[in-house]
Amino acid sequence: xxxxxxxxxxxxxxxxxQQLLRLRRASSGQSHQNYPQFNQNSDPTEEEEEGVEEVDSxxxxxxxxNTPLPMAIKRAVWKSQQMQDNRASSSKSWKQxxxxxxxxxxxxxxxxxxxxxxxxxxxxxxxxxxxxxxQSYFLFLRFLVILNFFSCLLIAGFVLIPSIIxxxxxxxxxxxxxxxxxxxxxxxxxxxxLFYNYFLDLLSGTGFMEYxxxxxxxxxxxxxxxxxxxxxxxxxxxxxxxFYFAFCLICLIIRMGNxxxxxxxxxxxxxxxxxxxIFTGWDYGCLGDQATRLKQKNIxxxxxxDLEEEALSRRAASLTACQKIVHYTLRVVTFLIALGLNAAxxxxxxxxxxxxxxxxxxxxxxxxxxxxxxSIAITTANFVVPLLCDQFALIERYSPxxxxxxxxxxxxxxxxxxxxxxxxxxxxxxxxxxxANSRDCSLCKYNNKDYPCWETRVGQEMYxxxxxxxxxxxxxxxxxxxPRRIVVDHCPNKLVQWFGRQEFAVPHNVLGLVYGxxxxxxxxxxxxxxxxxxxxxxxxxxxxxKITLFHNCRPAxxxxxxxxxxxxxxxxxxxxxxxxxxxxxxxxxxxxxxMGCGPFRFFPTMWSIVPTSFYNLSAVTQDFLFFIGSxxxxxxxxxxxxxxxxxxxALAAVYGKSVALLRTQLKLExxxxxxxxxxxxxxxxxxxxxxxxxxxxx
Amino acid sequence: MGNKxxxxxxxQLDAYQDCTFFxxxxxxxxxxxxxxxxxxxxxxxYTNEPDCKVPLSLIVNMPExxxxxxxxxxxxxFSEGGDGNLSFNEFVDMFSVLSEMAPRELxxxxxxxxxxxxxxxxxxxxxLEKTLNRLxxxxxxxxxxxxxxxxxxxxxxxxxDNKLSFADFENMISRAPDFLxxxxxxx
Numbered sequence: 001x002x003x004x005x006x007x008x009x010x011x012x013x014x015x016x017x018q019q020l021l022r023l024r025r026a027s028s029g030q031s032h033q034n035y036p037q038f039n040q041n042s043d044p045t046e047e048e049e050e051g052v053e054e055v056d057s058x059x060x061x062x063x064x065x066n067t068p069l070p071m072a073i074k075r076a077v078w079k080s081q082q083m084q085d086n087r088a089s090s091s092k093s094w095k096q097x098x099x100x101x102x103x104x105x106x107x108x109x110x111x112x113x114x115x116x117x118x119x120x121x122x123x124x125x126x127x128x129x130x131x132x133x134x135q136s137y138f139l140f141l142r143f144l145v146i147l148n149f150f151s152c153l154l155i156a157g158f159v160l161i162p163s164i165i166x167x168x169x170x171x172x173x174x175x176x177x178x179x180x181x182x183x184x185x186x187x188x189x190x191x192x193x194l195f196y197n198y199f200l201d202l203l204s205g206t207g208f209m210e211y212x213x214x215x216x217x218x219x220x221x222x223x224x225x226x227x228x229x230x231x232x233x234x235x236x237x238x239x240x241x242x243f244y245f246a247f248c249l250i251c252l253i254i255r256m257g258n259x260x261x262x263x264x265x266x267x268x269x270x271x272x273x274x275x276x277x278i279f280t281g282w283d284y285g286c287l288g289d290q291a292t293r294l295k296q297k298n299i300x301x302x303x304x305x306d307l308e309e310e311a312l313s314r315r316a317a318s319l320t321a322c323q324k325i326v327h328y329t330l331r332v333v334t335f336l337i338a339l340g341l342n343a344a345x346x347x348x349x350x351x352x353x354x355x356x357x358x359x360x361x362x363x364x365x366x367x368x369x370x371x372x373x374x375s376i377a378i379t380t381a382n383f384v385v386p387l388l389c390d391q392f393a394l395i396e397r398y399s400p401x402x403x404x405x406x407x408x409x410x411x412x413x414x415x416x417x418x419x420x421x422x423x424x425x426x427x428x429x430x431x432x433x434x435x436a437n438s439r440d441c442s443l444c445k446y447n448n449k450d451y452p453c454w455e456t457r458v459g460q461e462m463y464x465x466x467x468x469x470x471x472x473x474x475x476x477x478x479x480x481x482x483p484r485r486i487v488v489d490h491c492p493n494k495l496v497q498w499f500g501r502q503e504f505a506v507p508h509n510v511l512g513l514v515y516g517x518x519x520x521x522x523x524x525x526x527x528x529x530x531x532x533x534x535x536x537x538x539x540x541x542x543x544x545x546k547i548t549l550f551h552n553c554r555p556a557x558x559x560x561x562x563x564x565x566x567x568x569x570x571x572x573x574x575x576x577x578x579x580x581x582x583x584x585x586x587x588x589x590x591x592x593x594x595m596g597c598g599p600f601r602f603f604p605t606m607w608s609i610v611p612t613s614f615y616n617l618s619a620v621t622q623d624f625l626f627f628i629g630s631x632x633x634x635x636x637x638x639x640x641x642x643x644x645x646x647x648x649x650a651l652a653a654v655y656g657k658s659v660a661l662l663r664t665q666l667k668l669e670x671x672x673x674x675x676x677x678x679x680x681x682x683x684x685x686x687x688x689x690x691x692x693x694x695x696x697x698x
Numbered sequence: 699m700g701n702k703x704x705x706x707x708x709x710q711l712d713a714y715q716d717c718t719f720f721x722x723x724x725x726x727x728x729x730x731x732x733x734x735x736x737x738x739x740x741x742x743x744y745t746n747e748p749d750c751k752v753p754l755s756l757i758v759n760m761p762e763x764x765x766x767x768x769x770x771x772x773x774x775x776f777s778e779g780g781d782g783n784l785s786f787n788e789f790v791d792m793f794s795v796l797s798e799m800a801p802r803e804l805x806x807x808x809x810x811x812x813x814x815x816x817x818x819x820x821x822x823x824x825x826l827e828k829t830l831n832r833l834x835x836x837x838x839x840x841x842x843x844x845x846x847x848x849x850x851x852x853x854x855x856x857x858x859d860n861k862l863s864f865a866d867f868e869n870m871i872s873r874a875p876d877f878l879x880x881x882x883x884x885x
Contacts, residue, residue: 071787670857
């Protein structure tokens with residue numbers, strides 16, 4: 001142990017610290033796996049012994065593969081461990097066999113997991129060539145595909161298959177009385193149907209598609225009640241819809257939790273932190289010459305952006321009061337103009353929907369155009385308004401990161417609200433502005449003249465929106481992106497080259513996905529097969545986007561941070577979910593279901609089937625459920641959950657404070673270490689001097 | 699398992715499995731890649747632990763490393779004498795640390811070694827300048843380089859000695875959410 005007191009006179013050195021630590025280690029016998037063993041001029045055999053000693057002293061729990069020792073030493077340690085285990089008692093060798101079989105199992109499951117992961121290889125390739133931001137878009141798309149797939153399994157299992165069985169078996173429908181006028185519903189048009197009408201019907205969901213499993217109107221209100229088996233289709237339909245929403249929300253929250261955990265653990269890293277960019281900016285998995293050069297330009301750009309932000313904030317701080325007033329007035333003006341543009345877009349959508357609903361009976365391709373008018377209006381608005389608002393960014397002069405977030409927020413706001421305006425317009429028409437006493441709605445409490453089966457009509461609108469979105473994506477791909485690449489590659493014109501190949505715009509594409517998923521959620525109650533259509537649509541979209549990415553796009557200069565961006569995507573998806581939930585709850589609870597079609601035709605509201613079936617349950621269950629719903633249970637439950645929430649909030653605050661305290665402690669420890677090292681060096685110098693003196697004398 | 703491979707003994711494969719984050723199949727595949735680099739130098743039979751090293755110039759031409767601006771430093775950090783010639787042990791070790799299963803602490807240790815150009819166990823300003831120039835292909839002006847290096851040291855230096863020790867580096871890495879996904883080479 002004496003040799004370990006030899007201290008290299010490096011003055012500022014880590015080797016000096018290391019010797020000091022060895023002293024500490026020898027005395028306290030603690031584990032020290034966090035300190036790298038920087039023995040670069042070491043003697044191998046001595047190090048082997050030390051390595052063996054140190055690893056063994058820290059206990060058998062330390063995994064060998066996690067230690068930062070060179071491989072030759074790790075294998076020597078492993079060999080000595082094996083020899084020790086061979087000499088050990090039978091119980092220990094049984095433990096070793098267990099560990100080995102566990103390891104084999106783990107490797108087999110890992111390989112199986114890699115095999116079954118959907119599109120794993122493609123995602124790796126995308127990440128390597130285009131970076132984490134684009135990869136996060138494709139990961140998000142994959143998540144939505146899996147979510148939709150499980151949703152359609154849910155709906156198929158509980159609603160579709162029982163309906164098919166009961167329809168083919170021919171179970172009797174329950175009849176009830178009601179105004180004769182309201183029960184008239186004839187979806188099949190009389191007379192000859194021209195051949196091209198099939199194509200038109202496919203695109204607009206009318207004709208042969210209207211009275212099919214695709215839409216709400218086809219499902220019957222069969223309630224099977226035999227001795228051993230009972231199935232209530234309306235109740236199943238309702239509960240499946242509610243559970244579908246709950247399932248989607250749970251999946252979203254779990255996924256957000258995973259992403260948020262990383263963000264919280266890293267303390268909400270500040271965007272534009274220089275050390276982050278330098279040390280973690282380079283993606284080691286980057287492949288290819290072109291990708292590397294672009295990555296370098298990307299990092300260069302990021303640093304420039306940060307430097308510019310800094311310069312901007314310094315300039316902003318030094319503005320005079322007059323300039324500040326002008327600046328803020330400009331911002332308020334642009335905000336009002338953006339609001340005005342949005343309002344104009346919403347009004348356009350409102351008018352288009354009204355016009356489309358009034359002229360819905362037209363035949364031929366003109367009729368198809370009128371059917372698709374709301375979709376066209378929404379897509380045009382979502383394209384034109386952000387383009388105009390982008391021009392304001394030059395006047396507003398926010399910092400670049402604020403600009404990106406603001407653009408995103410505006411686009412989300414526009415997309416989801418335009419969908420909301422469409423639904424509001426439909427509601428106005430169906431319920432005559434909510435006025436049950438107006439001329440058209442007085443008989444059946446909904447506008448039965450224009451909407452004999454209003455749920456199917458709403459479902460058709462959502463179906464058309466989904467289809468139109470898909471067709472527009474394909475059209476843009478074929479008509480805009482491929483030609484652009486061909487032009488750029490073959491035309492040496494300077495203007496064309498400056499325009500260049502396009503970049504894969506991640507925020508724009510993600511908003512498209514969020515919009516599509518929101519439409520599906522809104523329409524799922526009225527068009528049960530919409531998740532199936534959406535799954536197929538997203539799968540095709542994945543392959544199309546991958547093809548366009550590899551053939552037409554160049555990697556973006558301005559990137560998206562991949563970890564925090566996942567959270568933003570999921571938050572916007574939750575907004576969409578919220579909108580769809582509002583629509584669903586309102587339809588369930590407030591509007592009179594159509595009396596001519598669907599599983600709820602003889603109920604005052606869709607929800608009223610639940611109390612009706614409730615009274616068929618046994619008395620004990622009824623009492624139990626009453627108790628849970630009563631105030632005696634719910635108020636204590638509410639108070640309890642408030643207490644639990646306060647506890648977690650307090651815990652989070654305490655953790656935050658302790659992290660800050662530990663950081664200051666780290667700083668102090670560092671200073672202590674330097675002070676002690678200096679003391680030891682001084683002491684050793686003092687010890688050497690008397691020795692030298694005594695040597696010189698004698 | 700009945701594998702008929704004759705490259706390694708079973709004991710060697712078990713040792714590699716315990717000391718790295720790879721499975722049997724991946725280790726054999728790595729040996730194939732290592733052999734491809736220098737077929738005349740690397741024997742196919744490793745059962746008696748041959749002592750051969752593939753030179754640096756051949757390793758940095760691997761497709762996974764070819765375009766990496768830090769390829770020389772990566773290979774040097776994992777070699778025994780710091781000269782960049784890797785034996786098979788060191789080759790496997792390198793890709794094990796850079797694989798996706800390696801924990802953050804282990805990766806931080808080797809990342810520190812990689813960025814420490816003058817091998818003095820500190821990240822001083824010259825190390826940072828070299829790192830920055832390799833990252834941006836020397837497109838920043840010298841004033842910008844100076845500014846960024848100063849800001850980096852200001853952000854990460856905890857003990858106030860104007861350079862980053864391993865503790866400073868590790869503390870900064872622990873706050874980086876992207877580190878695990880970027881410090882990762884797939885092979």
